[in-house]
Amino acid sequence: MSAVEATADARGGALNDWLRERISHALSEFTAATALVVLFVALSFASPYFLTADNLFNIGAQTAVIAIIAAAQTMVIITRGIDLSVGSVAALAGVAGAMVVRDLGFPLLAATAVAIGVGALAGLLNGLLVTVARIPPFIATLGTMSVGRGLVFIMTGAVGVYGLPRSFQLLGNGEIIGIPFAVVITVLVAVGVAFLLSQTRFGQYTYAMGSNLEAARRSGIAVGRNLTYVYVLAGVLVGLGGMIAASRVNSGQPNYGISLELDVIAAAVIGGASLFGGQGRIVGTIIGAFLIALVRNGAVLLDISIHYQQVIVGLIIWAAVYFDQYRRRRLESRG
Incomplete structure (x- = not known):
């Protein structure tokens, strides 16, 4: 076989691999979207309250928090990592944002910047633990989860942060021409993260690190730096999600986000992100987030215990x- 023929065969094989991977992603997203439609129709018949304007608005706002934080989790999962600290960091960020509004008189925009900053610092800590201390992501973020939860209880004395102005509710309960403001933010976040992952060198490096970390390092990618960037950006999104969650209830709740990591991991995996790294798209994650939000919302409408909800989410993750x-x-x- 000539060199030209060998090159052609290699290119053909690479193209076939790319096509198979694209088809696999599309199949995952189609399956998740089908399940979402089926569940939506089923709940429409099961509960007379499901299709009410208030409930649909609530689903949109609830999905926004899950989707934004699930987008963060997706980026980490693509690198073959996991972030178990998202719930406690979201609570810490939301409480911090609420406290600077109540105690220091910060406007909402400045408080949101504080919450995002808290998330970014937590992400930087996670990134340094993984890249510099070389602690496995599971253990590193498990430690951050415990530290974050402890800090939020220390800051609040395990008591919610109340006495906030009505303007604090804008992020979580405001609307633009009938569309929840939180949904608008989610769309902007989804578009931005999807662009980063699919159209930038940062995205190429992210997938490369998840596919084969050592090969990425040998190809000249600054693995430590770029992996840290992933965790910092994920922390920024978690901080934003935590602030929206606090805004929804017009208070900072130290108990917020317990078991949230299960929902966002489920949303990412349902949407096609692989826990083995190297695969995942934001479109699928958003579909998965809507599916999880519908499961939670439907369970409440049908008076299903929160304990059974946890069983359902666990079964979804297994599947x-x-x-x-x-x-x-x-x-x-096939390869």
């Missing part, structure tokens, strides 16, 4: 991870 493994085996067998 999504199994499907991911099955998809990977199929791709490998």
Whole structure:
């Protein structure tokens, strides 16, 4: 075989791999979207309150928080990492934002910047623990989860932050021409993160690190620096999500976000992100976030215990991870 023929065969194989991967992503997203439509229709018949304007607005606002933080989790998962600290960091950011409004008189925009800053610092801590201290992401973020939760209880004395002005509710409960403001923010975040992952060198490096960290390092990618960037950006989104969550209830709640990591991991995996790294798209994550929000909302409307809700989310995670493994085996067998 000539060098030209070998090059052509290599290019053809790479194209086939790319097509198979694209088809796999599309299949994951289509499956998640189908499940979302089926659940939406089922809840429309199961509860007379589901299609009311108030409930749909509530679903939009609830989805926004899950989707924004799930977008953060997706970036981390693509690098073959995991962030278990999202719930406690979101609570810490929301409480910090609420406290500077109540105690220091900060306007909402400045308080939101404070919350985002808290998230960014937590993300930087996670990134340095993973890249400099070389602690596995699971353990590093587990520690941050514990530290963050402890700090928020220390700051508040385990008591919610109340006495906030009505303007504090704008992020979580405001609307623009009938559309929840939180949904508008979510769309902007989704578009921005999708662009970063698909159209920039940062995104290429993110996927490369998740596919093969050592190969990425040998190809000249500054792995430590770029991986830290991923965690910092994820922290920024978690801080924003935590501020929106606090705004929804017009208070800073130290108990917020307990088990939130399950919802956002489920949203990312349902949407096609692989826990083995190197795969994931924001479109799928948003679909997964809506599905999780509908499960939570429907369970409340149908008076299903929160304990059963946890069982349902756990089963969804199992099913999504199994499907991911099955998809990977199929791709490998065809390769």
